[in-house]
Amino acid sequence: MKSILQTYLEQEIWILIRDKWYFATVIGVWDDLLWFKHRTYNKETEEDTLWEMIVKISEIIAVDKVKSVVSRKPDVFMSRLQETDKSAGNFHQEPEN
16 A cells, blocks of 8 residues: 555545545655645635644555545435436437438
């Protein structure tokens, strides 16, 4: 995992740590530690906060370089897929002659 993380230095990736996804910019990788920064959005104040975190590499469950995901929450993701499926099903084709 350490060598994989080192390939993403100064890049944005999704990182699953324990049970939470972070859209993070990797700052550094040393020994058994990962240093990264990420933003959180506060709905009440409507502000973003930039955080820097250092975690043990052993706590990282997954890494995903795909950036264009609607939501990492399974219920939101599935409802979006269902919406897409419904709109695709409403497409009407004219019969060919």
